[in-house]
Amino acid sequence: MEKEEVKQKIYALVEKSMGKKKLKSSDIQKTVSAEAGISRDEVKDALKDLIDDGKLIYTYFGGSFVEIPPKE
Amino acid sequence: MPRKYETPLLDELEKGPFPSFVTEIKKAAARNDMAADELGQLEKSYRERRGYWKHGGIVGVRGYGGGVIGRYSSLPEEFPSVANFHTIRINSVSGFFYTSKILKEMCDLWDKYGSGLTNMHGSTGDLILLGTSTENLEPIFAEFSSRGWDLGGSGSALRTPSCCIGPARCEWSNIDTLDINYNLTQEWQDEMHRPAFPYKFKFKTAGCAVDCIASIARADCSIIGTWKGTIAVNQDEVATYAKNGMNIKEEIVDMCPSGCMSYDGKELKINDEDCIRCMHCIAKMTKALKATGEKGATILIGSKAPFVIGSTLSWVIIPFIKMEPPYDEFKDLIRKMWEFWDEHGKNRERIGELIIRKGMREFLEFIGVEPQPQQIKEPRRDPFFFWTEADLQK
Ligand code: HEM
Ligand code: HEM
Ligand code: SF4
Ligand code: SF4
Numbered sequence: 298m299e300k301e302e303v304k305q306k307i308y309a310l311v312e313k314s315m316g317k318k319k320l321k322s323s324d325i326q327k328t329v330s331a332e333a334g335i336s337r338d339e340v341k342d343a344l345k346d347l348i349d350d351g352k353l354i355y356t357y358f359g360g361s362f363v364e365i366p367p368k369e
Numbered sequence: 370m371p372r373k374y375e376t377p378l379l380d381e382l383e384k385g386p387f388p389s390f391v392t393e394i395k396k397a398a399a400r401n402d403m404a405a406d407e408l409g410q411l412e413k414s415y416r417e418r419r420g421y422w423k424h425g426g427i428v429g430v431r432g433y434g435g436g437v438i439g440r441y442s443s444l445p446e447e448f449p450s451v452a453n454f455h456t457i458r459i460n461s462v463s464g465f466f467y468t469s470k471i472l473k474e475m476c477d478l479w480d481k482y483g484s485g486l487t488n489m490h491g492s493t494g495d496l497i498l499l500g501t502s503t504e505n506l507e508p509i510f511a512e513f514s515s516r517g518w519d520l521g522g523s524g525s526a527l528r529t530p531s532c533c534i535g536p537a538r539c540e541w542s543n544i545d546t547l548d549i550n551y552n553l554t555q556e557w558q559d560e561m562h563r564p565a566f567p568y569k570f571k572f573k574t575a576g577c578a579v580d581c582i583a584s585i586a587r588a589d590c591s592i593i594g595t596w597k598g599t600i601a602v603n604q605d606e607v608a609t610y611a612k613n614g615m616n617i618k619e620e621i622v623d624m625c626p627s628g629c630m631s632y633d634g635k636e637l638k639i640n641d642e643d644c645i646r647c648m649h650c651i652a653k654m655t656k657a658l659k660a661t662g663e664k665g666a667t668i669l670i671g672s673k674a675p676f677v678i679g680s681t682l683s684w685v686i687i688p689f690i691k692m693e694p695p696y697d698e699f700k701d702l703i704r705k706m707w708e709f710w711d712e713h714g715k716n717r718e719r720i721g722e723l724i725i726r727k728g729m730r731e732f733l734e735f736i737g738v739e740p741q742p743q744q745i746k747e748p749r750r751d752p753f754f755f756w757t758e759a760d761l762q763k
Contacts, residue, residue: 321525321567322434323565323566323567326565341559341563341565345559345563348432348434348563349431349432351431355429355434355435355524355563355564356425356426356427357425357439357523357524358425358426359716359717360524360568360717361434361435364427367427
């Protein structure tokens, strides 16, 4: 699967759970790798890009989560 | 000019013989607005008997999931300069060796961008910069990273590994603590900066069982140097210690936890088979005693400060492992442990708590380590291992 596609899947997953459940990095890795039938390392790698581009950010609320950055 | 506050309660903490953090904050407060308001808010906390810091949230440096700890005042109108007062963790140097030139440079930068207050080092092992605003985070990170520094760990991630000074200055060290610390830090950059664990994970490496960095109480994984051979005894030096007034029976023999030493006034004998490598005798009689033979480390897992089930000390998982670069055997073992934790750990559950919840048997089976007598949870208690039905049928 193309990395772009994996990135879209990750973003869609985070977007969908916004306001309902905060996702941890490992939740994303487990869910997306199972759904897309790819390795966790591939998911990790795509997630890395999304974070480095600022599309997603890490937040901390008693534990570390991955979220969409707040609109200014 | 920074604001000035009356601080009668904090002033009490300047009395007495100890160094006082209040005195240090006051020095910074004379020329720094953030430090001044910090002092004002702290005095109010003491007066009202409650804390006014909020924490967590969305704050950090692009690309990093940790290294910046969000802190906000809950009284931003009253203390505007500490409305944001974030802590920055800088990955410390193995063994905490710095040149004074570098320390001065860091302090100058911190005076410019932050409160001027530092903490060297926090219990985490990081070099801590205390208090700056959200806008200053990216600029200060740019200044530090351009000089070769990096952020430390925070959140549900690998925390900045730390170690004792080891072979750099200490003859007791059985392993190269500094190299191990540096190597693990480099190996696991992603695990440090991109939090993906159920909760925090700390490595601390001590060269011997004296454990100067208290790894046994403060690290999820303690790496403690040890040896396989005997303790070589130089009887002439033993005699010198005795001549200089050491009561060898009381101070050494009777204090040996495994009772494996004897002394008849002339010769000190050690039954090495029963020695548990606690370092007591070697630390007391350095000139007379020396560890010999193969060197390596004992790997312990599980310590943490009080949380859900109270505080715990690490316990032995691997009694002896060679610790030589590139440390592949050790790293593979750790990866297995993380896999177990990733699979079963709940949010905010430390690996030690998980092992207690799931049982040592399941943990050892998963990581592929045989149960061994050294894995006792504490002395004179039952081994922390239970047999399966299948084992019993054998
Ligand atoms: C009402 C009867 C008994 C009670 C309430 C009792 C209770 C205990 C307790 C509380 C311990 C300490 C456990 C620990 O260290 O956590 C212990 C240890 C022990 N008990 Fe008993 N016990 C009883 C009878 C017996 C009998 C009849 C025997 C042997 C025939 C026995 C043999 C032992 C042994 C060998 C230990 C271990 C001692 C050690 O760790 O050095 N007990 N018992
Ligand atoms: C129904 C029979 C028995 C019962 C209920 C019993 C009970 C116990 C208990 C409660 C302990 C303490 C465990 C602890 O420290 O946590 C213990 C330990 C011990 N038992 Fe038994 N026991 C039995 C039979 C035996 C027999 C037959 C022997 C030897 C012939 C024996 C030898 C020992 C020894 C040496 C320990 C100490 C182990 C250690 O230091 O950790 N026990 N037993
Ligand atoms: S832990 Fe042991 S090796 Fe390390 S500095 Fe202390 S005494 Fe030396
Ligand atoms: S190292 Fe500890 S257990 Fe070993 S002989 Fe010395 S005092 Fe005894």
